[in-house]
Amino acid sequence: MSPQNTSVEITAAPAGWRNPLRDKRDKRMPRIPGPCGVVIFGVTGDLARKKLMPAIYDLANRGLLPANFALVGFARRDWADEDFGKLVCEAVRQHARTPYRQEVWDRLAEGIRFVQGTFDDEKSFGRLAETLEKLDAERGTGGNHAFYLSIPPKAFQTVCEQLQKTGLARPQQDRWSRVVIEKPFGHDLQSAQELNAVVNSVFPEESVFRIDHYLGKETVQNILALRFANELYEPVWNNNYVDHVQITMAEDIGLGGRAGYYDGVGAARDVIQNHLLQLMALTAMEEPVNFSPHELQAEKIKVLSATQPMLPLDQTTARGQYTAGWQGSEKVPGLLEEEGFSKDSITETFAAIALEVDTRRWAGVPFFLRTGKRLGRRVTEIALVFKRAPHLPFDTTMTEELGKNALVLRVQPDEGITLRFGSKVPGSQMEVRDVNMDFSYSSAFAEDSPEAYERLILDMLLGEPSLFPVNREVELSWEILDPVLEHWAEHGKPDPYESGTWGPDSAFDMIHRMGREWRRP
Template identity: 45%
Template sequence: MNATTTSTANPLREGLSSRPLPQPCSVVIFGASGDLTYRKLIPALYNLAADGDLPAALTVVGFARREKTDESFRQELQDAAKKFSRSGLNDEVWKSFSQRLFYHRSEFGDAEGYKTLAQRLDKLDEERGTRGNRIFYLSVAPSEFEGILKQLAAAGLNKAKEGSWARVIVEKPFGTDLPSAEELNTVVNNVFEEKHTYRIDHYLGKETAQNIMVLRFANAIFEPLWNHRYIDHVQITASEPLGVEARGPYYESSGAMRDMVQNHLLQLLSLTAMEPPTDLSADSVRDEKVKVIRCLRPMSPEDVVRDVVRGQYIEGAIGGQEVKAYRQEDRVNPQSMTETYVAIKVSIDNWRWEGVPFYVRMGKRLPKGGTEIAVQFKSAPSVLFNKPTEPQGPNVLVIRIQPDEGISLRMQCKMPGTAVRIEPVKMDFHYGTSFGKASPEAYERLLLDAMAGDATLFARRDEVEGAWAFVDHIEHAWHQHDNPPPLAFYPSGSWGPKEADDLLARDGRTWRRL
């Protein structure tokens, strides 16, 4: 009998490496003439093809209203991939990849267009070996969802043949409040079961966001400290130097809270605060995230006045360039009360996080762009070096989500010399330099996961609705309460309104500068 080597592999690593493989399928993109298709979806699929990660039979069918041929569609997408692909465009790779791309013209409400789509997909199954597997990607406004889903059901496209599968990917926003989210989820689940529904949040596809669980649960130096005994507070920041650009009407109806906090930032919060899952299956991970969302302390109108700041940018300068105020942006109400900045002190009512505030902020027209999670540990005892007269800075673990994905840890060290002088130093890890290759784009990972049937990085229905339930308390205090808190203003190019600094200052803390 041959000798065997006993495996000492980490179970978490085994779980990550044994993810299901993407399967051959047809990806039908509704709204294929839109910006998301050109900027994100096709460049992501091209990058996967260039890296050899796509199933050989993968086929993409663009579904839109405009009149185009397969060839004209391919040419437009080539121009987009050349502009937006992270790896540039290789002519030979594109030539092969473009043969996967097809165009289907139809109105979204035209029943005949879905019948011919079904026929075309059946033909592509035979020609390209896609095995009857289909992903329907709704890259359209939520107002179009119900009509498209009903037509898919009428054409029988939501029901897979034996041995095949049919899935739907839904882009955010997942509603505008809890009632609309519940209604939207009902509309989707009337046609596709929850297990076949993939609500995409591109923040969860970012490499560092995925690494939060590995950082916490695969490193013994962090997990024992990840609680109220050792952590003073957590800051989650999303900073954007851009204004609303051409998205004035959309932003007027959403604001920073609905656009970023309800989805992206609460997702990062739940990953940071969750308990260890029983295993790495999609539902085990999402069960723990939902538990965090359910433990968010609801806010009364009085809580909102005290613990939430909403702001709006005025004139200022970004990178030396003068920029106009939000109320002067194109198609924005000159008296708009829409927030472009929000800061919240969030409390999580569970055993692990009792008494540990999570400060969450998002702002436009700030000096620097980036998203990060900063975990600040409690100070060392003030006996030897951390004396009240000469306090040392705290240890801070920073998880950078974008743009420079990585992790850093600040600690105190003695400077060389005979005197005892202590200065902070930083241990820094960068994905790009440490592993010798660029991190894949978020949509690349998420599209592969949808092809593989792995929903771990997609939002589940109860997760979305729980986040809306928390946010709706704040929105109600802003827009429906008799005495709403005032809107704060901040100059473009600053780090936000003074009221946001005061929010932390009253707790003896300050915001980190990115």
């Protein structure tokens, strides 16, 4: 049949049908970045080896990286490209979430390069610029480069200035250049402002991606879906029904081998300033107009602007330091016996604070944040604990085992949601006891949740900043935490607590004074 004689039968579309070709994009379909490359500074560190390089492979394995992707390592080692490739391959085999496939690795390995150098050597960055220029020509990476600073914050300024001198920080025409920064974002408000000024003097704020890996976790993102896609929860998500909120990040590991980073930093700076305050902001924020990066960030900033520590600080905060004890069946040392820590270290390994959010929705509802090392188990959760019913038509004996209703979002390790409520115990007597209704990601969905770094690296390559804190969020978090840190600096040492327990007595006294109890996760 000739083309001129081809006929097409046109039928009416069913009611409600939309032509997908007319939509800008089906939001359920994965997005793949355009041509680009990633440069990792600090490729020999644990973060790069255990998280970053495996995450890049997992993205490639899932078909979410462009075919002409490039990966460049920068370090002092005297390596050829093949040596770096072996390091990446070993990291992938040991730590990748998805199965190793030779054909995927072979495609990824074609774009792997290594540049030897030091941060203060201009010639090293000249070689980096030449390497990226060759990749643009050979691999077609298009001049689009992301620079991942998996290095100590004190080196940020040097690296950023070197990138500026070589012209890599401000690409021409429609090319892009982005910088990725790992926490800590300073150690107080002043240092955070100075760090932001240094980075923004080289990279515009829209090109700066501050990594908080907790924001890449599926359950954290599910806070938004739970609240705003379901009419069931949002009507009671306020001070009319919620008594208080507990946000807990507990770890059962100690700090052996991490003294160089952790000593002098402590639990509050390490976890509360970033992870827990971001979780609190997502929990307490108002519904955004839409889920664009600007609108999400605006609502989080409103919450953080309205948040301050409850007073007096000697009664509404607590800190502790773990001592020797039992972690399961293993006898473990205390912090002061850990390698690298001074015998008179006053670094806290446990921190708890009570915050108030001065908005109409949350007025009068305390937010309790706690984190610690060598606690009873590894768990991160957000718990909304509800008020008791105003009237219970039961005898006291019928409800003596009944607690408060609670909605618990488990961030790790068993991601899911639990609703705790009262139910009658089977039998001839009227007895009400707490029961749980449980949702688990692993049992509800066949596909495993991607690692947080997979989501965050992909979003960074796409230029999608929704999950990355901006300058103002970082600075507001320090404004909230600085008064607590200053108070602790002036008032003695952290209280001891035995490894394997749930923190110092002062933390339990703190919450008891407010008429509440810590949850046992």
